[in-house]
Amino acid sequence: MNLFLGFDSSTQGLKAEIIDIDAGTIVASANVNFGKNLPEYNCPNGHLKNSNPQIKHADPLMWAAALDLVLSRLQKQNAPLDKVAGISGSGQQHGSVYLNNNFTQIIAELNPQDNLSDQLALALSRKTSPIWMDSATSEECRELQEEFGERLQQDTGSPAIERFTGPQIRKFMKEDNAAYSKTEYIHLVSSFMASILSGKNAPIDFGDGAGMNLLNLKSLQWDEKITEFTAPGLLDKLPLVASSDTIAGELSGYYSKYGLKTGIPVIVWSGDNPNSLIGTGAAEPGVAVISLGTSDTFFAAMRDFKTDPHGYGHVFGNPAGGFMSLICFSNGSLAREEIKKDCAVAWEYFDSLPENKTVPGNDGNLMLPYFSTESTPVVLNPEVKYNFCADKADSETKIRCILESQALSMRLHSSWMGETFTRIRITGGASNCAPFLQILADVFQAQIEKIAITDSAGLGAALRVANAVAKVPFHKLFEQFTAAKEIILPNPDNAKIYNDALKEYEKLEK
Numbered sequence: 467m468n469l470f471l472g473f474d475s476s477t478q479g480l481k482a483e484i485i486d487i488d489a490g491t492i493v494a495s496a497n498v499n500f501g502k503n504l505p506e507y508n509c510p511n512g513h514l515k516n517s518n519p520q521i522k523h524a525d526p527l528m529w530a531a532a533l534d535l536v537l538s539r540l541q542k543q544n545a546p547l548d549k550v551a552g553i554s555g556s557g558q559q560h561g562s563v564y565l566n567n568n569f570t571q572i573i574a575e576l577n578p579q580d581n582l583s584d585q586l587a588l589a590l591s592r593k594t595s596p597i598w599m600d601s602a603t604s605e606e607c608r609e610l611q612e613e614f615g616e617r618l619q620q621d622t623g624s625p626a627i628e629r630f631t632g633p634q635i636r637k638f639m640k641e642d643n644a645a646y647s648k649t650e651y652i653h654l655v656s657s658f659m660a661s662i663l664s665g666k667n668a669p670i671d672f673g674d675g676a677g678m679n680l681l682n683l684k685s686l687q688w689d690e691k692i693t694e695f696t697a698p699g700l701l702d703k704l705p706l707v708a709s710s711d712t713i714a715g716e717l718s719g720y721y722s723k724y725g726l727k728t729g730i731p732v733i734v735w736s737g738d739n740p741n742s743l744i745g746t747g748a749a750e751p752g753v754a755v756i757s758l759g760t761s762d763t764f765f766a767a768m769r770d771f772k773t774d775p776h777g778y779g780h781v782f783g784n785p786a787g788g789f790m791s792l793i794c795f796s797n798g799s800l801a802r803e804e805i806k807k808d809c810a811v812a813w814e815y816f817d818s819l820p821e822n823k824t825v826p827g828n829d830g831n832l833m834l835p836y837f838s839t840e841s842t843p844v845v846l847n848p849e850v851k852y853n854f855c856a857d858k859a860d861s862e863t864k865i866r867c868i869l870e871s872q873a874l875s876m877r878l879h880s881s882w883m884g885e886t887f888t889r890i891r892i893t894g895g896a897s898n899c900a901p902f903l904q905i906l907a908d909v910f911q912a913q914i915e916k917i918a919i920t921d922s923a924g925l926g927a928a929l930r931v932a933n934a935v936a937k938v939p940f941h942k943l944f945e946q947f948t949a950a951k952e953i954i955l956p957n958p959d960n961a962k963i964y965n966d967a968l969k970e971y972e973k974l975e976k
């Protein structure tokens with residue numbers, strides 16, 4: 467048996483997938499939900515409560531506690547942890563962890579009698595971690611933009627973006643300079659998790675590193691001028707950057723209590739979207755991916771490095787080499803959830819929306835679903851707008867409205883990528899919603915390919931280890947693990963309806 471373990475440390479929880487690359491199967495998985503299983507960390511939706519809707523922080527110790535819990539769950543299921551030959555993972559992007567000078571010693575000497583969370587509590591120089599949902603850094607974004615202008619986007623792949631790590635670090639440096647000075651290391655969620663597994667500071671990979679406004683994508687090094695302006699002395703606090711197949715270190719002895727073999731390679735972790743590019747088998751240009759999670763993301767491997775003239779899209783490293791483009795819609799399942807509540811229906815109702823009650827195009831009814839702050843387009847004061855009287859509308863109209871509006875927004879904001887995608891792979895929780903998939907197929911006039919696994923980030927991480935350790939080429943792993951299990955074809959009769967709706971949506975958004 468050739469087994470590899472991939473973790474997925476996402477906004478709402480931590481999942482683990484063990485794959486067998488000889489059999490081409492997932493042999494074990496486990497899941498921890500932060501809100502349900504670790505309520506003591508007060509992050510029911512992945513972040514702490516704050517009266518300011520722009521501030522979204524989480525307790526980083528919760529991510530460490532989830533690692534203990536998910537491994538004990540795998541052990542209880544008798545998962546073959548002792549046969550795992552390598553580990554990697556996926557982290558929600560942009561979130562950052564601030565550590566003091568105890569960190570290296572604590573992770574080098576983790577005591578198996580104690581848990582991770584209690585031991586790491588002494589290593590934090592900042593108690594909370596801003597996550598990707600945080601948008602409280604407009605001022606810092608303005609300052610970075612003023613200093614570097616166009617170069618910021620040309621060299622880092624994105625203009626200054628509120629949720630990106632650089633502006634977040636600058637805000638921390640300005641607001642709590644004493645704590646910033648005591649900070650010895652700043653990790654992303656991904657590199658933090660890889661560090662506590664390997665017992666030493668793990669590098670940040672090009673995939674996740676590109677979501678910081680700090681990495682120069684032309685040189686693939688930290689940009690010295692940008693890091694120094696962002697926060698003086700920052701370069702010394704950042705881990706190394708490395709390609710996504712780099713060995714971060716050997717698994718620490720701490721994890722032998724779960725039956726894992728000490729010393730197996732830990733491959734650098736990456737961000738959830740770069741991992742999903744691998745986990746959906748979309749590492750080559752020409753096919754796009756829509757990931758329907760807490761946020762919805764639209765991404766694809768890039769033919770050439772190119773930036774979004776509107777400034778909403780990003781360029782990240784593709785873990786298989788080269789770059790990927792990405793657009794993030796913060797109000798993904800979050801907005802669908804609000805409509806579900808409003809209509810007082812279950813998800814099953816979304817999944818089998820009665821066909822006779824609404825029609826494609828929804829009689830022109832559209833909405834701007836900014837229930838919380840939005841990144842595409844930037845909306846810092848949440849507000850929902852309809853172009854019809856939604857109070858009087860029935861549930862079917864409102865549900866079709868959110869799904870069509872979200873699909874149109876994805877088409878509108880992905881046009882800068884300059885590709886007409888005829889194939890789109892779909893992943894994430896809402897990929898079971900058949901009406902949504904048909905709407906996406908019709909709006910893009912593309913075939914939608916559903917893959918068997920919904921946790922493409924965790925699978926992608928496991929495939930990356932298999933590639934890095936067992937040297938199995940990605941195309942071979944894709945054949946084994948990422949075949950489409952269902953294809954939804956576009957209805958050409960609906961092309962014009964949605965071309966017209968797109969113009970209306972664009973007007974409404976403007």
Ligand code: XUL
Nearest residue numbers: 558559598738761763794
């Ligand atoms: C991408 C982004 C989100 C998070 C979700 O830029 O902010 O998709 O990665 O975890």
